[in-house]
Each structure stands twice: as C-alpha cells, then as structure tokens.
Amino acid sequence: MRVLSGIQPTGRPHWGNWFGAIQQYIALQDEDEAYYFVANLHALNTIRDGTQLYQNSIDTTLDMLALGLDPEKATLFLQSDVPEVSELCWILMSGTPMGLLERCVSYKDKIAKGLPVVTGLFTYPVLQAADILAYDSNIVPVGADQKQHIEVCRDIAGAFNHQYGEVFVLPESRVLDSSAKVPGTDGEKMSKSYGNFIEVFEAEKSARKKVMRIATDSRPMEDPKDPETDHLYRLFSLFADDDAKKEMADMYRKGGFGYGDVKKALAQAAEDYFAQPRERRRELESNPDHVLEILHEGAKKARAKASEVLRRAQEACGLKAPK
Ligand code: ADP
Ligand code: TRP
Numbered sequence: 001m002r003v004l005s006g007i008q009p010t011g012r013p014h015w016g017n018w019f020g021a022i023q024q025y026i027a028l029q030d031e032d033e034a035y036y037f038v039a040n041l042h043a044l045n046t047i048r049d050g051t052q053l054y055q056n057s058i059d060t061t062l063d064m065l066a067l068g069l070d071p072e073k074a075t076l077f078l079q080s081d082v083p084e085v086s087e088l089c090w091i092l093m094s095g096t097p098m099g100l101l102e103r104c105v106s107y108k109d110k111i112a113k114g115l116p117v118v119t120g121l122f123t124y125p126v127l128q129a130a131d132i133l134a135y136d137s138n139i140v141p142v143g144a145d146q147k148q149h150i151e152v153c154r155d156i157a158g159a160f161n162h163q164y165g166e167v168f169v170l171p172e173s174r175v176l177d178s179s180a181k182v183p184g185t186d187g188e189k190m191s192k193s194y195g196n197f198i199e200v201f202e203a204e205k206s207a208r209k210k211v212m213r214i215a216t217d218s219r220p221m222e223d224p225k226d227p228e229t230d231h232l233y234r235l236f237s238l239f240a241d242d243d244a245k246k247e248m249a250d251m252y253r254k255g256g257f258g259y260g261d262v263k264k265a266l267a268q269a270a271e272d273y274f275a276q277p278r279e280r281r282r283e284l285e286s287n288p289d290h291v292l293e294i295l296h297e298g299a300k301k302a303r304a305k306a307s308e309v310l311r312r313a314q315e316a317c318g319l320k321a322p323k
Contacts, residue, residue, distance in 0.1 A: 077298030
C-alpha cells in the first residue's frame with residue numbers, strides 16, 4: 001500500500017498541527033510505503049514572495065525531518081521537483097467539469113474570506129488529484145476539511161478510466177483522528193488564523209510566556225475542578241506521561257491549587273517533549289547540503305514513479321503512441 005500526503009509550506013507547525021496531523025503522518029512511515037511532499041505549487045496561490053516561499057519550503061522540510069520523518073523509510077520531496085505532476089494536471093483538467101470544482105467548499109470559503117480569486121485557487125483540487133494519481137497512491141491521510149478533495153480526485157480518475165481504460169488507481173482518504181482537538185491559548189481550537197497558537201519550534205521563552213497567558217476561569221482556588229472539561233489540563237495531558245496526568249487530575253478533583261502552577265508544569269512538559277526535535281532541527285540547520293540531498297533523492301524516486309504513470313495516461317489519451 002502506498003500512502004501519500006502533501007503539506008503546504010504556509011507556516012510553522014503549532015501544537016495542534018503536531019498532535020492533529022504531523023504525528024499521525026510520521027507514524028504511517030512504519031506501516032506502509034510513504035510519500036510526503038511539500039506542496040509549494042499549491043502555496044504559490046497564497047504566497048507571492050519568492051524568497052519567502054522558498055524559505056518556507058525549506059523550513060517545512062526541516063520541521064518534518066526534525067519531528068521524526070525518516071528519509072530511509074519515507075520519500076520526502078518538493079512538489080515542484082516533479083514536473084510530471086503539472087503535466088498530468090493539464091491532462092486531468094481537460095476532463096474536469098466546472099461544476100465539480102464550483103462545489104468545492106475550500107474554494108468557496110476562500111472566496112468568502114475575500115482572498116483574491118486566481119484561477120489556481122479554483123483548479124487547486126485538480127492539481128491535488130494529479131499529486132495523488134501520479135504515484136498510484138492508495139491511501140491519502142488528510143484532515144477532515146480535505147476529504148472532499150479526495151472525493152473530487154476519485155471522480156476525476158473514475159471519469160478518465162471510464163473514457164480511456166484502467167489507467168489510474170482510485171485512492172481512499174484516511175481522515176486523521178482529530179479527537180485530540182488541541183485547544184489554543186484562549187480555550188478555542190488552536191489555529192493559525194485565530195492567533196491562539198504556540199509553535200512546536202517556538203523560542204522557549206516566548207512559548208513559556210504564551211503558556212502563562214492561557215485564559216483560565218476565575219473560580220476560587222480551593223474549589224474542586226473537573227480536569228476533563230478544562231483546556232489547561234487537556235493541553236497538559238498531551239505532553240505528560242500517565243503518572244503525571246493522574247497526579248494532575250487528582251489535584252484538580254481535590255481543589256486547592258493555582259492555575260499558575262499548572263501552567264508552569266505545562267510549559268516544562270512541552271519543553272521536555274520537544275527537546276529532541278529541537279536539537280535535531282539545530283543539527284539539520286547546520287547541514288543544509290544534507291537536507292538538499294534528501295530532497296534531491298526523494299524527488300528522483302518520486303519522478304521515476306510519476307513518469308511511469310504520466311506515460312500511461314499519455315498513451316491512453318492519445319498524446320503518445322499507444323502501446
Ligand atoms: P490552521 O487551522 O492552524 O490553519 P491547518 O488547517 O493548516 O491549521 O491544519 C493542518 C492540519 O493540522 C490539519 O490536518 C488539521 O486537522 C490539523 N490541526 C490544525 N489545528 C488543529 C488543532 N487545534 N487540533 C487538532 N488538529 C489540528
Ligand atoms: N490541499 C492540502 C492542504 O491544504 C495539501 C495537499 C496538496 C495534499 N496536495 C495534496 C494533501 C495531495 C493530500 C494529497 O492541506
């Protein structure tokens with residue numbers, strides 16, 4: 001089974017991204033053949049500064065490697081290093097009805113938010129379909145918001161196969177377990193767009209400051225409290241081991257503690273939890289050639305597969321002599 005997913009290089013990962021997505025992607029490298037790429041062609045729709053887009057792409061690569069993506073197990077590459085995908089995208093676009101894309105929620109949302117309407121935003125799901133189909137991917141792990149795009153991909157691939165014969169493998173989405181909806185510093189879902197996030201690789205001092213400012217209620221200290229409904233406890237429980245969690249939960253139920261102490265414990269637990277990835281990131285940063293080499297090797301492997309699939313599609317639809 002081949003697993004594939006793309007990560008947009010649009011910002012640095014926060015705690016929510018780690019527990020809700022990246023951790024689960026990385027775990028899959030031990031189960032299946034995994035392909036992960038930095039979706040820089042998709043990001044081109046929103047980042048219009050070349051220096052920034054390139055830097056973001058390298059940062060995302062470093063983040064994934066530091067967080068445990070192992071290039072010996074998984075294939076990691078930049079989307080734009082596989083030009084076959086863009087060519088396949090055009091082939092798919094020719095058979096994609098406008099209506100299919102007009103129904104896409106993510107496009108409608110972006111329009112509603114007043115983002116400039118570029119054609120790339122509209123045709124985005126076709127590029128995503130090409131990403132998936134180019135590698136004969138079987139499983140595509142994504143957040144719930146992306147599930148519709150995998151359905152679109154299946155529609156596009158199904159229509160092509162119906163017209164030209166069995167060329168593409170139909171993928172299945174695997175919606176990530178988001179039961180661990182990570183709360184942000186205001187108690188709402190942590191998100192880049194709400195300004196309530198703490199980054200995985202944020203400077204320790206700044207992360208600590210944000211933790212100390214996490215919103216709490218004003219019940220008296222001595223009152224017993226239910227840990228399960230408290231966002232500070234929920235955050236702490238993501239980082240702590242079972243014993244520490246139990247001790248903290250008991251303290252909540254007894255009452256007579258201050259939120260300040262919980263925050264200090266949370267800041268420390270998060271620092272310990274991310275200490276190794278931080279160290280690995282520093283090492284990777286000091287060896288940029290090694291990182292470029294990983295991307296180069298990843299792209300070589302990805303291109304070999306994508307050119308095989310592109311060839312199949314070209315032969316089927318008459319762009320190359322049939323076999
Ligand atoms: P943001 O809301 O910060 O823009 P993205 O939409 O880029 O985050 O999310 C990338 C991935 O991280 C998605 O798969 C999403 O489900 C996951 N994710 C983001 N925020 C959280 C959160 N607070 N809790 C759990 N998962 C999250
Ligand atoms: N659209 C995805 C996102 O915004 C990123 C992405 C691009 C992707 N191509 C993909 C995800 C292919 C899965 C498969 O998060």
